[in-house]
Amino acid sequence: GQQVMQIPQYQHVQEGEDFTTYCNSSTTLSNIQWYKQRPGGHPVFLIQLVKSGEVKKQKRLTFQFGEAKKNSSLHITATQTTDVGTYFCAVPTNAGKSTFGDGTTLTVKP
């Protein structure tokens, strides 16, 4: 079935530093979604990318979809303590289900 590799598994940054998480697939994706899960919380949908080479921004978050539609990244500029949590990518597989990456857990030191 569809697999997606997400790296790194953990990232510890100082407040104000940047952060990036990457998702890679061996096959071409129709779209990719990104979610954030705060500690003790539930995953919250952030965005869906559909077009090749697409770049979308949400305040300090920048989402990119690769030209070949096989990889994607989420970049956070100047992290804040409110950014802590686990970030997941999710890709569609057959029968309409979403397969989640293993997540990148971000901790921010004030």
Add this chain to the structure above:
Amino acid sequence: DTAVSQTPKYLVTQMGNDKSIKCEQNLGHDTMYWYKQDSKKFLKIMFSYNNKELIINETVPNRFSPKSPDKAHLNLHINSLELGDSAVYFCASSQRGRGLFFGEGSRLTVL
């Protein structure tokens, strides 16, 4: 108003017992899901229902039985609970091809 609500939020029970988790969504979505999140935070899909019909049934023990009385509800019943069933179970809903909206989760602890 909560978009996807699931109850109970916490379950603590003994091995061998049976338990149910209920889920309701008021978003008008046509697809509902059950996901299991283990202690390492990996999110694995268990079931998916589209308009009350089962469309995805991943490799989960048949002790797990979902039921969808209507397209706004998806319940999960678990028989003969085992230690390895301890996890957080998330209900989610979506409109086909769009993002998932998750409930707050039900943390199941089997002793």
